[in-house]
Amino acid sequence: MATKKTIAIIKASGHMGSAIVKILANKNHRLLLFCEECEKLNDVLTEIRENVSGSDIELMGCPIEASWEADIIILTVAPSEEEKFAELIRAFATGKIVISMSNLHRGIRNKDDKRFKPEAVKKLAELLPHSKIIKAFEGPIMDGEILDRIINEN
Amino acid sequence: MFFAKRQRTLIFRVNGYLLSLIAMFDLLFKHISKRVTLSSSELEFLTTVFIPKKIRKKQYLLQEGEICKWMTFVSKGCLRSYTLDAEGKEHIVQFAIEDWWIADMYSYLTGEPSEYIIDALEDSELLMLDIKGKETVLENIPAFEKFLRMLLESNHIASHRRLHTMMTKTAEEKYLNFIHSYPQIMQRVPQHMVASYLGISPETLSRVRKQILATK
Numbered sequence: 001m002a003t004k005k006t007i008a009i010i011k012a013s014g015h016m017g018s019a020i021v022k023i024l025a026n027k028n029h030r031l032l033l034f035c036e037e038c039e040k041l042n043d044v045l046t047e048i049r050e051n052v053s054g055s056d057i058e059l060m061g062c063p064i065e066a067s068w069e070a071d072i073i074i075l076t077v078a079p080s081e082e083e084k085f086a087e088l089i090r091a092f093a094t095g096k097i098v099i100s101m102s103n104l105h106r107g108i109r110n111k112d113d114k115r116f117k118p119e120a121v122k123k124l125a126e127l128l129p130h131s132k133i134i135k136a137f138e139g140p141i142m143d144g145e146i147l148d149r150i151i152n153e154n
Numbered sequence: 155m156f157f158a159k160r161q162r163t164l165i166f167r168v169n170g171y172l173l174s175l176i177a178m179f180d181l182l183f184k185h186i187s188k189r190v191t192l193s194s195s196e197l198e199f200l201t202t203v204f205i206p207k208k209i210r211k212k213q214y215l216l217q218e219g220e221i222c223k224w225m226t227f228v229s230k231g232c233l234r235s236y237t238l239d240a241e242g243k244e245h246i247v248q249f250a251i252e253d254w255w256i257a258d259m260y261s262y263l264t265g266e267p268s269e270y271i272i273d274a275l276e277d278s279e280l281l282m283l284d285i286k287g288k289e290t291v292l293e294n295i296p297a298f299e300k301f302l303r304m305l306l307e308s309n310h311i312a313s314h315r316r317l318h319t320m321m322t323k324t325a326e327e328k329y330l331n332f333i334h335s336y337p338q339i340m341q342r343v344p345q346h347m348v349a350s351y352l353g354i355s356p357e358t359l360s361r362v363r364k365q366i367l368a369t370k
Contacts, residue, residue, distance in 0.1 A: 003217045062167060069209070
């Protein structure tokens with residue numbers, strides 16, 4: 001039996017965050033959800049509790065606490081907030097995988113998209129110099145396919 | 155106004171967490187400096203490589219059949235490594251409390267799947283060094299090689315002593331040896347785990363303890 005991976009999702013209450021929670025809920029991971037408006041997650045969590053036996057999900061009051069416990073951190077914050085959250089979790093993200101979903105907020109599908117900003121990737125790498133940063137693109141990741149691969153390989 | 159208050163609370167919290175992290179690394183630095191002297195820039199480099207991790211009581215760090223990817227320094231808490239026999243009975247190999255390391259070094263060094271399980275007996279705070287991190291440290295801090303060699307030597311000596319005790323000592327001698335060597339662990343782990351570590355039944359341990367108390 002493989003050791004459960006602990007995955008922090010920051011912020012889990014947005015559209016993107018709750019979609020990721022749904023994808024990961026039945027994959028035998030431990031999910032730590034940081035949300036600012038947790039009531040928005042009520043429906044999603046109720047649905048998961050009814051359909052997924054043995055789901056391991058916990059709401060966390062602080063993004064740092066969630067990152068400290070996590071093996072993998074998924075930032076589902078808006079692009080404008082990414083910097084703020086990256087600074088908060090920096091010291092606790094050393095050596096960990098940080099998956100940034102900020103591209104998805106812009107609807108960017110791949111690196112060829114004209115709106116893709118390589119400097120944003122660079123900026124995040126500067127803010128989290130000792131983490132392994134993975135920028136997510138729409139499509140496969142929302143099917144869980146790429147996300148699974150990233151999580152299981154690390 | 156509300157927002158400002160919330161921001162202040164957050165800053166206070168961030169500082170609290172950072173202080174905890176500094177305390178974790180402080181313990182590691184003191185631990186290393188007992189064996190080798192590192193410069194302040196070398197110590198700072200370690201903070202960019204060691205992975206800070208919190209683990210809760212009963213959570214696993216390693217399961218049987220997985221490759222042990224980390225050498226783990228315990229800054230706070232208590233963990234154990236154990237193996238299961240064919241009947242599912244636990245045999246505890248090692249406990250680790252503050253200022254100790256825990257890993258399946260055989261699996262860590264050879265990359266072969268582990269036969270051991272590591273889990274937390276208390277909520278714990280850890281600093282973990284993966285294989286890539288270890289290589290990076292060795293490249294950048296030559297003295298760390300000496301530290302690692304000394305660590306492995308003391309690990310070897312402890313394993314050898316333990317093997318000798320297990321093969322030649324009576325239950326009473328094993329118990330006395332344990333409480334003498336590890337008084338702090340004795341107070342933190344349940345009796346049945348101490349018995350498992352000593353390779354005796356909980357009943358035998360209970361009898362031995364009564365005998366020792368009676369002779370005092």
